[in-house]
Amino acid sequence: MSQITLTDFVESASKKFNIPGVAVGVWVDNKEIYACHGVTSVDNPLPIDQDTLFLVGSITKTFTATILMRLVAEGKVELNAPVSRYIPELQLKNKQARDTITVQNLLNHTSGLDWGVIADTGEGDDALQNYVTKMADLEQLAPPNTRVSYSQAGFNLIGRLIEKVTGQTFEQTVKSLIFEPLGLSHSFFARDDIMTRRFTVGHNRGEDGTLSIARLWRRSRGDNPGGGIASSVADQLRWARFHLGDGNAESGAQVLPANMLHQMKEPTATLRASNLGDAIGISWFLREVDGVRAIGHGGSANGQFGELLIVPERNFAVVSLSNTGPDGIPFNQEVVRWALENYLGLSDRDPEPIPFNxxxxxxxxxxxxxxxxxxxxxxxxxxxxxxxxxxxxxxxxxxxxxxxxxxxxxxxxxxxxxxxxxxxxxxxxxxxxxxxxxxxxxxxxxxxxxxxxxxxx
Structure with a gap:
């Protein structure tokens, strides 16, 4: 193990990439280690700590998928059932796809649906309903279940399915079934909840290298199931620990049956030449690092980036959050690789390209x-x-x-x-x-x- 501490490495890397604010958490040897550095905003700077809120982007998809699997465990949803069973009003450009896309196709990005709908569908309780209505014009890239193609729209559609089955808004369901039982007290969707606490803003680097505040701050409520959570590094590490566990909260209350938690980590579709992983389970991307299995998910917002990686057989997790684009991406990657090597002795390296042909x-x-x-x-x-x-x-x-x-x-x-x-x-x-x-x-x-x-x- 390197003699450099996590704090030293995170501070050095954040300066190397010129990132205003970062937060990193590691779960190793049954203890939490945190390293936070910098400020929430270059215009209105506040120091970052382990409870500061970042937009975690698509890491939200792992929450959405976990809720869905809870509904499967309760017999309210079937993975192999067509989505139209639960959302009969669904209209898609490709009528055959509309009738054949299954719930699991959405969870592992094999629906063939294009990336997403670029539209503000409001902040009301009908935001997801309005989003799904706009999916009528969405292109079908491939027949369902023939290939993996990452789809934000697919996960927002899962969010609407959750609303239809539970009779609650998507956000209320996540709060009652995940945030509250797991004690995730620094994780929110609503702007009113976020703005009354310490939170980061994204930054983007101009051509001359100067940083500016990223506006818009985040997308509208219709995108919440695919990427709407604002959360702290401490809550994200607690979330990782839940997925390392038996499906129960610390209180003993069952959030998800253990077999369902395990099923989420099993491959459902292979990935080709992807930095995301070698396969995809139920929302989780799966890969081997130096011969050891790992699961993970990344996330991005406007000028904010997150990376969560879990190594189940080593009872290990690392979370890295940063608030600058585009350099937050390589920062997070360096942190994750440093943690893997220095805590677990695992080397994660890129393959070398061939000479120009x-x-x-x-x-x-x-x-x-x-x-x-x-x-x-x-x-x-x-x-x-x-x-x-x-x-x-x-x-x-x-x-x-x-x-x-x-x-x-x-x-x-x-x-x-x-x-x-x-x-x-x-x-x-x-x-x-x-x-x-x-x-x-x-x-x-x-x-x-x-x-x-x-x-x-």
């Missing part, structure tokens, strides 16, 4: 897109570069400021004939993906972070 490069150069972003690949000398941008019409339609686009990334192809690649520089360094071909062998799509972009030329 002109013929293979020409097969993939072009423009790709999904409903929200464009993905352009070109060559720079003897190297490959990709650029991911929000579509202009998405920015134009937004009634609030959206996160800035990232500078282009260098990337390289990985060994073998699998059409896999890895990003080698920038905020997304280490992220992996792959190209897909049609029956004639022509490249027709590219995946990045579990999201599919289709080739347009």
């Amino acid at each position: 002109t013929a293979r490069a020409q097969e993939i150069v072009g423009k790709y897109e999904n409903d929200v972003m464009t993905f352009t690949i070109d060559t720079i000398g003897e190297g490959l570069r990709l650029e991911v941008l929000l579509k202009p019409e998405i920015r134009a339609a937004a009634d609030k400021e959206l996160p800035p686009d990232h500078a282009p990334f260098d990337f390289g192809l990985l060994p073998g004939d699998k059409d896999e690649y890895i990003i080698t520089g920038g905020a997304f360094k280490g992220q992996r993906g792959f190209f897909t071909r049609d029956q004639n062998g022509t490249v027709v799509g590219v995946d990045l972070a579990g999201r599919l972009f289709s080739r347009i030329h």
Whole structure:
């Protein structure tokens, strides 16, 4: 183990990436270790501690999935049942998909639904109902249960299913079934709950390197099931400990049967060339680190990023939260890797790309897109570069400021004939993906972070 303490490493790394505020927690040897550094905001700075609230983004999906599995345990929902059984008013652009997408397809991102609906559906109790109505125009990227493609819309649809089954709002159900029994006293959805406590704001770095406050602060209530929780590092570590346990709260009250908790960690679909993992369980991404199984989930908001990794067989967890984009991503990655190596002796390394190959490069150069972003690949000398941008019409339609686009990334192809690649520089360094071909062998799509972009030329 390194002689450097967690506190020393976190402080050094936060300065290296110039991040105003970070919070890190580790559960190891049956004890909690915390390292917090910096401030909540460059404009109105308050010191960060283990109870400061961060937006944890898509880590929220693990809460949504746990609630759903509770309903399965109670016999109120069946994983293999069509979603339309519970939401009969659901309308999708693809009518066949509407009738065949199952609950489990939503939980493991195999629904084939596009990423999401970019719309503010209000802050009222009908926010999710309104979100689901807007899904009628959502594209179907692939037939259900044929491939993994990460979908925010899918998890927001689960949130609406939870409302229909329980008769409560999604947020009330999470509070009564998870927050309260587990003692997560620093985890909230509502802005009124968050703003009366110490919370961070996101920051984005401009082209000249200066930081500015990220506005909008977070998306609207219709996105809560897929990414709406504001939580502290202490609560997130307590959440990780729950998933390391037997499904009971410290009081002894059962939150989820042990067999269901275990089922969430079992693979349901494989992932190809993904930094997210090798497979996906029930919301959790599964992978091996130096031969040892781990589960985890990341999250992002506008200028805020979170990473949660659990190693069940070592009774270990690490949580890293940061409040700057895009450098919060590599900061969190460095913290998680340092913790794995220094507490467990596990090495987590990226694969090395092959030298530039002109013929293979020409097969993939072009423009790709999904409903929200464009993905352009070109060559720079003897190297490959990709650029991911929000579509202009998405920015134009937004009634609030959206996160800035990232500078282009260098990337390289990985060994073998699998059409896999890895990003080698920038905020997304280490992220992996792959190209897909049609029956004639022509490249027709590219995946990045579990999201599919289709080739347009």
